[in-house]
Amino acid sequence: MTDLADDADVDDTPKSSSAPPVPGTRHRDALRLLFILGGGCHETTTAIDPEVTHVFQSEKRLMAIDFLVRYPDYLADALLDQFEVSGDVSLLSAADRIFVDDEPSIRTVSMVRWHFGAYQKIETALATLHAYGFVRPMKLVKDGENRRYDYYLYPKAFDFLHSAVDQVPALSWYRDRVVLAMRVAAAKSGSELKGWQYEHEEYSNTPRGGVIPSIAVKVKTRLDNLKAAR
């Protein structure tokens, strides 16, 4: 795991303009978040709670990885970036698969751009995960100049994710998607991931409070060109 100490969270939570949670997606959102927390954490121990075995560092990073899961077109673009560096063909075919399955149209869960980027209030989902004893949201961690929010995980969370996929195989999409997103995110801090998001003008030009638009057409063209060049 990289050094995430510089990963400061700035509290850009929209206070008054917070949109009501989309009705009818709270279980899905909680589960997606848990897959991300489970896929992006590392082992730890803490005096606060001896039962805690893992920690996921920084809310900013959580938001950035969630963005990649929620926007398959941006993820595909990131995969192509990596492909161009490494030449690893599996990255190209993963990006291709995203378009073959029409994921940018079907799987996108839109996010709104706030002052510091794509963000969605996750208190409700975290409360659900906490209620079932999977996650313990931590208060502010101060690390020198930096402040961030971390999340502790209990072993129960990992058991639950396993059994969820066993019971409903369709849910394995979320597990696999987090694995794919981690190929892009694993070596990057939340700030680096945010920086990458802003490199897309569609993203950075989105007015505050606006829904971040798709870049599917552009990425599809890029993908086709890369495929044709091979």
Add this chain to the structure above:
Amino acid sequence: MSASARLAPMTTEAEWLDSIATAASCERQVVEDVLRQNGIKAQPGVPRARQVSFTSISFAGMKEKTSLDGPFSFEWSDLEPGLWAVMSDLNLRGKSSVMNILHAALRGDFPGDIKPDVWRWLSRVTVGIVVDTVQYRVGVEKLSGGEDPDGAKATLSRLNRDEWVPLYEGNLTGLKGNVETLFMEELGFSKLQAVNDSGTRYEHSWPAVAACLSIGGNAESKALFGEIIFDALPQRLLQLFIGMPWISTLTAISAAKKLMASSSLPRGATDPLAPLKARIKAADQELAEARKKSPAAAGRTDARTRMATLDADLVVKQETLSANRTKLQEMEERHERTRTEKLAQAKLVQELRDEKDAGYVFRNLRPERCPACEADFHDHHAHDEDGSCPLCKTTIVLEDEAADDRLTEAEDNLKDITTALQIVAAEWKAARRAMKEAEKARDAVVADLSLVQVEFRDKRDDVELQIAQLEGTIRELKALVGEEAQSPDDGSGPEKAIFDAAEKKTKAIVEDFQAEVLADVSKAVMRLATRFGVGNLTDAKLNGAGHLKLIQGGAETSFSKLTKGERLRVKIAAALAAVEVARDRGLGRHPGLLLLDSPGAEEVVDADFLEMLKSVSNVATEMGGVQVIIGTVHRPDLDDVVPRTHRRHAVGNEYLF
């Protein structure tokens, strides 16, 4: 032009014949025979427009009795489509002479409008004209100082590969007829038939058409199109340029009817026309021999016939292609809309299904604490049977039964729209295939056409003109004799019924088409005339009789009532409108050539002149292949509009030649 009119199915020759046979209550064979005997042919298609432009003009001679006596010459070559200007800073420096020589060459009519003194000075004139890719040359040679046209020698020749083949060599008077035959046939124009009150059939031909291509000078503009106002000629010329299908058929029917009416007049017992009939017979024989003598000529005539057929076919194929293209576009749009809907529905299904699956795995668990008040259920009693927190009473597990119904409904909708998409995709594919086939069919005709064009160009045939002349002679003789002499009809037989029926059917076809074209042209005339400074115009309406009705300053007026200056501007507007509308509709047959002499005269103010120039320049540059030659006094505005290489400019006191 509205899409529906563009796509309106064309009446075929067979349909037309059948409808006439039904209306006239006679056999179709009879209809065919009567129409053929009277030279009435179905013309459902419009031949492809051919491109005429000047390639060069050169002349030389000797000035006499002027302040600058001595030899002179003028050379201007490499002319192409585009805007060209002959200008001088002062008047009377030779602009109009250059323009008049071009005009005379175009009509084959020398000296035409060339001023007598200039005509006297000239010893040699050569003008190059290209029709599509075929180059022609009109030449006149005479002694400088001679005014009598009889002393001049004229030539008309065509470039075959690298060799100029003479089509006509002889005196000046014969040139006109040869140039006329050449252009009418090369351009595929039918002569406009008319009959005078005494029943003689005559034709308006190339001079009438050429007159529309040349505007200005000192001539008074009497007619909106061309120079002749009777025989509804302005209207008929416009129809010719815009490319009205069936129009030459209608004209031929009207002439035949008029001829029949006059032939029913009583006639003397002896036949005073016997000698003429004998001449016709003799000419017919000569013609048959000339045709036998020249297989090359026959080949060229044959090529021309095939070209005409292919032209008509091309129009039909082009129509089919545009219909298919429109259809394909519609299918593409429908497919895209359906696909977008389908994906939106698939997204909804995914969302509902994910929530259902996630809800399922969560509901199999027991919460350890209340998500709202964080009450620990290990310490307190487990949550109540109704699924709420014993402390804060918050509902912990939401069983959303409506969600199941929503999912089922969404899945059903997705199934429906997926099927719909498959159907649309199949239709789209079929439309693509149809479009490709239509394209192939069109390309095949284009390929055939260019083959025939090459063949046509390369055929050598000196006899051809003899044949054309004989045909002309026979036509004239027959007109004199009156064709009715050959059919002892009293005007009440099947012919009258057939002509009436044919006229009615053909008129109906033409009128629909015409209304639209006239509206388009009226609009363009109104717009252009206003820009050229014809003040206070609020409405312009070109009617079926070829009259331009205008509302100017609230009062009704017409072309003929305008001032001389206004008429000139409206005439230029009408000429440009004809080119514009013809090109827009893709069916037009305007040869794309305009000669404008002194369009800035007649009190046209600078600003209006500039507007006029801009519009002319637009027509010349934006519509491919159009050539406009302007003769004018130099004005600074010209410098921005006419490229330097496209100008001949007599500066200061200089003369153009």
